[in-house]
Amino acid sequence: xxxxxxxxxxxxxxxxxxxxxxxxxxxxxxxxxxxxxxxxxxxxxxxxxxxxxxxxxxxxxxxxxxxxxxxxxxxxxxxxxxxxxxxxxxxxxxxxxxxxxxxxxxxxxxx
Amino acid sequence: xxxxxxxxxxxxxxxxxxxxxxxxxxxxxxxxxxxxxxxxxxxxxxxxxxxxxxxxxxxxxxxxxxxxxxxxxxxxxxxxxxxxxxxxxxxxxxxxxxxxxxxxxxxxxxx
Numbered sequence: 001x002x003x004x005x006x007x008x009x010x011x012x013x014x015x016x017x018x019x020x021x022x023x024x025x026x027x028x029x030x031x032x033x034x035x036x037x038x039x040x041x042x043x044x045x046x047x048x049x050x051x052x053x054x055x056x057x058x059x060x061x062x063x064x065x066x067x068x069x070x071x072x073x074x075x076x077x078x079x080x081x082x083x084x085x086x087x088x089x090x091x092x093x094x095x096x097x098x099x100x101x102x103x104x105x106x107x108x109x110x111x
Numbered sequence: 112x113x114x115x116x117x118x119x120x121x122x123x124x125x126x127x128x129x130x131x132x133x134x135x136x137x138x139x140x141x142x143x144x145x146x147x148x149x150x151x152x153x154x155x156x157x158x159x160x161x162x163x164x165x166x167x168x169x170x171x172x173x174x175x176x177x178x179x180x181x182x183x184x185x186x187x188x189x190x191x192x193x194x195x196x197x198x199x200x201x202x203x204x205x206x207x208x209x210x211x212x213x214x215x216x217x218x219x220x221x222x
Contacts, residue, residue: 041214042198047207098210099160103154
């Protein structure tokens, strides 16, 4: 049981490049979400999904897209990277008890 | 006013000390409360849920005060391994699905 996995662990992008952060969970959780964590800001919700085919925006969705074609996978796409998107990104899934399980994170630097 | 506020610390305490953190929340309809622990450069992990009657897990005690809209975490007999950032997490009331994270309180336990 791997829990929540994320790839890559580290990424450096140039301004304007696009990329996809991968996230997968094997716990059959319906609810998945993406957060970014910046110093002093705490975790901020980017997008979330309550099940396959259903996604919605969180607190800071601009510049990011998501899709949920299966229960297991929830990729996050950066459309045109900007230095303001330099952050640590966490994917999470949870069950009906609201206990949230996080992936190990992706450290993204945009130059 | 932030939805969830925590004293960022840092709290530096000697081994064996008792330390307490508070967290205030602004939405009086909030229903569920949690403490998460985050080690340096790692993902957050659930430490404990906070129940209305208060609850204890070994050296850790969590309390909820709905009238004053705060939750607390007490750590007794601090260990070096307790050094981490402690995140307060609140689930809104009604149909709100999102969890709101505080920015965390940093604890360092000194030998």
